[in-house]
Amino acid sequence: MGKTLFEKIWESHVVVEKQNEPDLIYIDRHLVHEVTSPQAFDGLRMNNRKVRRPDLTIATMDHNVPTSDRSLPILDQTSAVQIKTLENNCKDFGIKLFDINSPNQGIVHVIGPQLGITLPGSTIVCGDSHTSTHGAFGALALGIGTSEVEHVLASQTLWLEKPKTFEVRVEGKRKNPHAVTAKDIILSIIKNIGTAGGTGTVIEYRGEGIRDLSMDQRMTICNMSIEGGARAGLVAPDQKTFDYLRGREYTPKNYDSLVDSWKDTLKTDSDATFDKQFILDINDIAPQVSWGTNPEMTCNVDEPIPSSDEFSNGNANQKKGAEKALEYMDLESGTMIEDIKIDRVFIGSCTNARLEDLIEASKIVQGQKVASNVKAMVVPGSQMVKKQAEEMGLDKIFIDANFEWRAAGCSMCLGMNPDILSPGERCASTSNRNFEGRQGNGGRTHLVSPVMAAAAAINGHFVDVRKLDLN
Amino acid sequence: MKPFENVKSIVTPFDKVNVDTDQIIPKQFLKLVQKSGFGKFLFFNWRYDENENIKSDFILNDPKYDGSKILVVGDNFGCGSSREHAVWALDDYGFSVIISSSFADIFFSNCFKNGILPISLEPKIVAKLLQETSPIEVDLENQIIITSSEDISFEINSHKKKILLEGLDDIAQTFQFEDKISEFEEKSTVPSVL
Numbered sequence: 001m002g003k004t005l006f007e008k009i010w011e012s013h014v015v016v017e018k019q020n021e022p023d024l025i026y027i028d029r030h031l032v033h034e035v036t037s038p039q040a041f042d043g044l045r046m047n048n049r050k051v052r053r054p055d056l057t058i059a060t061m062d063h064n065v066p067t068s069d070r071s072l073p074i075l076d077q078t079s080a081v082q083i084k085t086l087e088n089n090c091k092d093f094g095i096k097l098f099d100i101n102s103p104n105q106g107i108v109h110v111i112g113p114q115l116g117i118t119l120p121g122s123t124i125v126c127g128d129s130h131t132s133t134h135g136a137f138g139a140l141a142l143g144i145g146t147s148e149v150e151h152v153l154a155s156q157t158l159w160l161e162k163p164k165t166f167e168v169r170v171e172g173k174r175k176n177p178h179a180v181t182a183k184d185i186i187l188s189i190i191k192n193i194g195t196a197g198g199t200g201t202v203i204e205y206r207g208e209g210i211r212d213l214s215m216d217q218r219m220t221i222c223n224m225s226i227e228g229g230a231r232a233g234l235v236a237p238d239q240k241t242f243d244y245l246r247g248r249e250y251t252p253k254n255y256d257s258l259v260d261s262w263k264d265t266l267k268t269d270s271d272a273t274f275d276k277q278f279i280l281d282i283n284d285i286a287p288q289v290s291w292g293t294n295p296e297m298t299c300n301v302d303e304p305i306p307s308s309d310e311f312s313n314g315n316a317n318q319k320k321g322a323e324k325a326l327e328y329m330d331l332e333s334g335t336m337i338e339d340i341k342i343d344r345v346f347i348g349s350c351t352n353a354r355l356e357d358l359i360e361a362s363k364i365v366q367g368q369k370v371a372s373n374v375k376a377m378v379v380p381g382s383q384m385v386k387k388q389a390e391e392m393g394l395d396k397i398f399i400d401a402n403f404e405w406r407a408a409g410c411s412m413c414l415g416m417n418p419d420i421l422s423p424g425e426r427c428a429s430t431s432n433r434n435f436e437g438r439q440g441n442g443g444r445t446h447l448v449s450p451v452m453a454a455a456a457a458i459n460g461h462f463v464d465v466r467k468l469d470l471n
Numbered sequence: 472m473k474p475f476e477n478v479k480s481i482v483t484p485f486d487k488v489n490v491d492t493d494q495i496i497p498k499q500f501l502k503l504v505q506k507s508g509f510g511k512f513l514f515f516n517w518r519y520d521e522n523e524n525i526k527s528d529f530i531l532n533d534p535k536y537d538g539s540k541i542l543v544v545g546d547n548f549g550c551g552s553s554r555e556h557a558v559w560a561l562d563d564y565g566f567s568v569i570i571s572s573s574f575a576d577i578f579f580s581n582c583f584k585n586g587i588l589p590i591s592l593e594p595k596i597v598a599k600l601l602q603e604t605s606p607i608e609v610d611l612e613n614q615i616i617i618t619s620s621e622d623i624s625f626e627i628n629s630h631k632k633k634i635l636l637e638g639l640d641d642i643a644q645t646f647q648f649e650d651k652i653s654e655f656e657e658k659s660t661v662p663s664v665l
Contacts, residue, residue, distance in 0.1 A: 156656075157648075196489075199547070324487075414498050
């Protein structure tokens with residue numbers, strides 16, 4: 001019987017295999033950031049261990065970094081300590097670091113692909129659940145905890161139980177691909193499979209609806225695999241993948257011969273079977289807006305917020321969850337999404353802060369002004385994205401419309417830096433999690449695409465971007 | 472890691488589904504660079520109001536559950552962020568067993584690295600344990616939960632059970648396979664980053 005892409009990558013990375021026990025899997029790339037690594041380096045020191053393969057390890061600082069003036073000192077002392085700690089650890093253990101002043105600094109999942117560090121068919125880990133982003137290149141990319149970070153630093157391997165396989169097939173063609181985006185596809189998938197729908201599995205996204213997507217868009221899809229509970233998400237590499245990675249700063253010298261070997265092997269065999277399957281037809285899908293406190297609580301922009309009964313489908317716990325969520329969000333079922341007014345707009349995060357996201361959002365913003373009661377900001381995913389956007393004049397478009405134009409980092413996706421919502425503030429956000437307090441204690445997050453966020457900024461409330469001329 | 476010891480305690484019943492790690496340990500506490508002392512921040516935004524006063528209606532603030540070592544929770548516990556700080560906070564607070572109908576993958580894995588036993592049970596058994604007011608005993612060696620009215624057996628992967636019972640250091644175990652790792656590296660076709 002044939003094999004899935006995931007199974008092929010897994011099998012090619014098994015170092016030790018034992019009956020009824022996890023496999024020891026080799027890790028080709030380890031990405032490190034300041035929040036989940038200090039305790040791991042401490043563990044190495046305590047046991048007098050070194051980093052086995054510094055040449056496979058890359059670090060940057062993204063979660064804590066201020067996105068305002070980088071020439072100023074970091075005011076939050078605990079953030080400053082964490083950033084300094086990463087600098088010291090990288091120096092002590094010989095790890096390449098893109099620090100706060102590096103032109104390569106950025107969100108770890110944005111810079112990996114951009115620098116050609118992410119490679120098809122490889123195994124990639126990072127102490128961050130959105131590591132799944134790198135799966136867009138046909139890599140097996142896993143988010144791990146700090147103990148596992150320490151394990152990979154010490155041994156370049158991990159003991160892992162083999163996940164099951166989950167085919168998510170995206171069929172059809174979007175009628176207006178500028179209005180209905182990759183974000184709307186992944187939110188639709190999560191709305192259907194649920195936040196635990198992918199638990200214990202690696203998703204392979206397949207079908208015409210995925211092949212049609214650019215690499216930036218595929219990253220948005222794979223990024224949110226974790227929001228569907230999956231261990232990882234991946235897309236088989238194709239010509240778009242190979243072209244994207246060619247000629248980047250850290251693309252391997254023998255890239256063309258690697259591509260030749262990937263072309264034959266990195267795909268799911270036609271007779272392979274998956275443990276689980278979900279099919280989404282995207283011919284008629286609408287822009288999505290989350291209304292609750294987890295990404296499954298999402299509906300179409302032209303729909304009313306569902307009642308807790310409609311949402312829960314008879315599941316008492318889900319019903320209770322929906323009621324609690326509506327209370328936290330200060331929303332009532334039956335309210336039309338377009339009638340929801342917003343206070344803040346955040347265009348950023350590892351989900352939606354790549355160049356294409358900013359280009360698409362800028363088309364809505366051009367020549368307009370942010371609504372007077374709204375505060376809006378753009379935080380590019382990396383300093384390189386920022387530079388490219390500035391070369392295209394996008395910064396000017398956003399600034400002229402009264403958006404703040406910031407330096408790169410995770411920023412208000414999780415608000416570990418000063419970019420946070422105040423209690424009660426409502427935000428249209430291109431990030432990935434609408435959990436209670438995620439963007440600031442008491443803050444209310446609505447997950448949307450970059451174009452939906454931009455349109456909400458201009459109008460002060462959600463707008464169905466299909467009504468706008470986006471071409 | 473400390474070896475897991477059998478636990479006898481009352482349960483803290485926390486009947487909520489999809490509790491994410493952002494709730495277990497909010498982001499403002501992820502800036503610390505050590506592993507200890509996170510217990511006082513566990514479920515911080517649910518335990519305390521904006522002035523850091525105790526919210527009396529939150530389950531952990533009910534003195535009835537003081538000293539409880541067993542947390543019983545709803546479906547999909549620990550979803551979202553990979554932050555191991557969530558497990559450090561539960562451990563430091565005093566929980567050593569977490570019972571649910573399902574766990575998110577990364578959280579589940581993080582538990583075993585810190586000597587915490589996550590137990591998955593049928594939703595109807597979890598529902599029953601949420602009502603249990605007498606102390607219960609969790610016996611990992613025999614994979615059994617002893618309540619005042621019945622014995623409930625649970626499944627656990629034999630490898631994970633051994634790790635908990637012996638408190639094994641993962642990395643030391645892995646170093647026994649160093650020759651295999653070197654062998655793998657010699658034939659690997661994935662180039663270095665640098």
